[in-house]
Amino acid sequence: MLSRTLVDLNAERRARRAAILVTDIADGTQRLVRDAEIAADPLAEPLGRHLAAGRSGLIEAEGRTLFLTVQVPPVRLVVIGAVHISQALVPMAAALDLAVTVIDPRTAFASPERFPDVALVPEWPDAALGGSVPALDRYCALAALTHDPKIDDPALIAALTAECFYIGALGSRKTHAARVERLRLAGFTQARIGEIRAPIGLAIGAVSPAEIALSVLAQVVAALRRAPREPGA
Known part of the structure; x- marks a missing residue:
């Protein structure tokens, strides 16, 4: 994980905001999607579904395998x-x-x-x-x-x-x-x-x-x- 991504992820955690880390299994590239950004994201439907369930997991999208790491504040x-x-x-x-x-x-x-x-x-x-x-x-x-x-x-x-x-x-x-x-x-x-x-x-x-x-x-x-x-x- 890039240090900048980790810093951003920790900032969301401290602020009690949900976020999802999207990792491409094939090449390891990652991007962070904040809760407020999900609706406009190309993966809005699976991101929203995983966020609602509060569960991480694999998805297939556009011919690629992605792992969604869901970070949700304690309720x-x-x-x-x-x-x-x-x-x-x-x-x-x-x-x-x-x-x-x-x-x-x-x-x-x-x-x-x-x-x-x-x-x-x-x-x-x-x-x-x-x-x-x-x-x-x-x-x-x-x-x-x-x-x-x-x-x-x-x-x-x-x-x-x-x-x-x-x-x-x-x-x-x-x-x-x-x-x-x-x-x-x-x-x-x-x-x-x-x-x-x-x-x-x-x-x-x-x-x-x-x-x-x-x-x-x-x-x-x-x-x-x-x-x-x-x-x-």
Whole structure:
């Protein structure tokens, strides 16, 4: 690998941006394709497919064998609300290799006894995000689960601003309609607000906290792998 390519690849890694190193097996030539460049690349379809899967591998293109080395930042899941759903969600998310952080200023809920072995931040989201918790980015998912606008709204605003790949919020359609109006008054467009998955989770008929957690994680994975949305999801 050329030193310049390595420098560029490491720069993308430090910035938590995805990139793919394309290596021609026949002659060893390499080129780096950054995430933002994939759509305009001649190999856009296989590059996009491998990036969505987060997997490296061989492809055949224009009579040549190429190896795609996929570099994807570790995916983070920020959970707003140390609630029962979160207690079920955290171990499931860990099994999916998601780096989980739970934020809730209510110390009666955000206790190590209820949330062992997880990054637990007993602060208000607007203070925690970008402070004690690394700033959100495009490789972060955020699930707002408190039902309390004072806690959820600042986190949703931060996630919308950071263009997180997944943003979900608990609540009925009536609750979400009021939330939409608050976010509109905060300056977000209807299209941007529409990126919020609400009611949160895939429609699997979930009723228990564990089932809701499962539906949320399924929706996170679908968004990460860039699967098409369900109608109305």
